[in-house]
Amino acid sequence: MKDFPWLSVLIALPLVGAVLVSALPRARETLVKQAALAVSVVVAIATLVMASQFDPDGARFQYDEKYWWIKQFGVHWALGVDGVALVLIVLSVILVPLVMLASWSEDDRSGGVDVPAKRSVKTYFALLLTLEAAMIGVFAATDVFLFYVFFEAMLIPVYFIIGYFGGPxxxxxxxxxxxxxxxxxxxxxxxxxxxxxxxxxxVSDGGVGHGTFLFSELTKMDVDPTTAKWLFLGFFVAFAIKAPMVPVHTWLPDAAQQSPPGALVLIVGVLDKVGTYGMLRFCLELFPGASKWATPVVLGFAVLSIIYGAVLAIGQVDLKRLIAYTSVSHFGFIVLGIFAMTSQGQSGAALYMVNHGFSTGALFLVVGFMIVRRRSARIGDYGGVQKAAPVLAGTFLVAGLSGLSLPGLAPFASEFLVLTGTFTRYRVPAVIATAGVVLAAIYILWMYQRTMGGPKAEAVEGMRDLSAREKWAVAPILAIIVALGFFPQPVLNVINPSVKQTLVRVDERDPAPKITGNVAENGARP
Structure with a gap:
């Protein structure tokens, strides 16, 4: 079955589904939703079947496909996944049907606040399917030009989702x-x-006689240091904006505040990972020397993102903006782990991409449910929700605790690996970054206390609890968060071989424990 063109099929299925959904009568809203959900479930099942055949000990890139696309310019339709790309694709296809289920009602698809116009159901769900195809493609592309095409193609559905279905x-x-x-x-x-x-x-020196954008060939290039630095910056700036990192992060809070909560799960939970994935895949492996040259500055910006994002999150009065700023802080941790140049740091960063997607996804879904009920995203418009809707409050608590990396929930293991891996090589950035852990406890617990605790506000009187549909939408994410919190090893087993290949490419090894006298610093005897 590995010869089957899995990745091309996975990209094609949601695109075909988007066309079919668009062709359905506009008045048949329930049929539109059912068709879109069915397509997304089929894509998820097919992806899990493909993932079950992945061999972590086999070739690095598996399910390879390579066909000429634009031969004159050396462009291929080239697809393949390693462990990191695979887990991010799995993250994407799991979240899409849950987002659709959570966005079943018209109010869920609006900006949630003062949006009177009724939106086109089939347009919204067709855009979600189109976005799913682009997300799979961007993680699966092994031709750099093809990666760029998917990188830009993602903008189209997101632009229309925000611009047409968003807030005021x-x-x-x-x-x-x-x-x-x-x-x-x-x-x-x-x-x-x-x-x-x-x-x-x-390639000409090798006797072939034409250029290429294949990732496997580009890693063999011998680029002079000055050119490599400029090329590194070209890729890194694009990825830093996408991630987003301070100071090019300001688009995210505005997009988060105005986006439909369901679609926001994909924007922050998956799309932003393209930035950190690109750093790990392309910046480090295509330009290893330039990556080392830029590491001190990148680590500085990563720490700045951790602290700055967390501090601004504390002062927010809008729920969606608050969670957006927490993501700026979390992405700082991911970048910190990537450029720590250690196996623990990079494995933790890759795991963090997955865990953050589920953690933030759960938060945005629950916030979306709250906005539908209260018609407001302002924290001050809530209070005492746990008395009126205890299941909603409990779900919000678990999602929030995962956001502050509570032990036993998924983000803890990834954050611990990032900080440990960074500390072994760059102690000062690691120590400063730990302040982000403390600040996370402040903004998450304060948010919970202001919205769920205290006396019941008059505005939340009669607020209904989670419906069966809403429970089905958020329960799988919470289950994954708990499962990966206690047992992240299966995901790490898939990620680790790819991380080792990256470290080999940048010619880095984990620092050896320093020995003082007869006892190692880590407490083990030599």
């Missing part, structure tokens, strides 16, 4: 998102084009 200031948020993303994409495009003559020379 949706146009401003959508345009800001688009401009930031296009700026990063244009910078990266220059770097991608620059790769072609360099690869042409490298």
């Amino acid at each position: 200031q949706r146009s401003y948020a959508a345009v800001k998102f688009l401009l930031y993303s296009l700026l990063g994409g244009m910078i990266m495009l220059v770097a991608v084009i620059w790769l072609y003559p360099l690869s042409n020379k490298a």
Whole structure:
């Protein structure tokens, strides 16, 4: 079955589903929802079947497909996944049907606040399926030009989801998102084009006589240090905007505030991971020397993102903006782990991408349920919700505790690995970054106390608890968060071989324990 074109099929299925959904009568809203959900479930099942055949001890990139696309320019339709790409694709396909289930009612798809116009159901669900195809493609692409195509293609459905289905200031948020993303994409495009003559020379020296954008071939290039630094910056800036990192993060809070809560799960839970995935895959492996050169500065910005995002989260009065700023802080941890250049740090960063997707996804889904009931995202409009809707409050608590990396919940293991892996090589950034853990406890617990605790506010009188549909939408995510909190090893077993390959490419090894006298620093006897 490994010869089956799994990845092409997984990209094609949601695209075909989007076309079919678009062709259904607009008045048949229930049929539209059922068809879109059915397609997303089929994609999820097919992905899990494919993932079950992945061999962590086998070839690095599996389910390879390679066909000429634009032969004159050396562009291939080339797909394949390693462990990191695989777990991110699995994350994507699990979240999409749950988002659709959570967004079943019209109110869930609105911006949630003062949006009177009724939106097109089939347009919304067709855009979600289109976005799913782009997400799978961007993680599966092993041709850099094809990666860029999917990288930019994701902007289209997201722009229309924010701009058409968002809140009162949706146009401003959508345009800001688009401009930031296009700026990063244009910078990266220059770097991608620059790769072609360099690869042409490298491949010609090998006797083939034409350039290429294949990742496997580009890693063999011998680029002079100055050129490599410029190329690294071209890719890194685009990925830093997508991630998002301070100071190019400002599009995210606005997009989060105006986006429909369901779609926001995919924007923050999956799309932003393209930035950190790109750093790990392309920045480090295509330009290893330049990555080492930039590491001190990148670590500084990562720590700044951790602290700055957490501090601003504490002061927010809007639930969606607060969670968006927590994500800025969490992405700082992910970047910190990537550029720590240790196996623990990078494994933790890759695991953090998955765990953050589920943790933030749960938070945004529950916040979306609250907004539907109260018609407001302002923290001050809530209070005492746990008395009116205890199941909703309990779900919010578990999701929030995962956001502060409570031991026993999924993000704890990844955050611990990141800090441990960073500390072995860069102690000062690791120590400063631990302040983010303390600040996370402040903004999560304070948010919970202000919304769920205290006396019952008059506005939440009669607030209904979670429906069966809403429980089905959020329960699988909470189950995964708990399962990965107690037993993350299966995911790490898939991730670790790819991380080792990355470290080999950048010529880095884990620091050996320092020995003082007869006792090692870590407490073990030599």
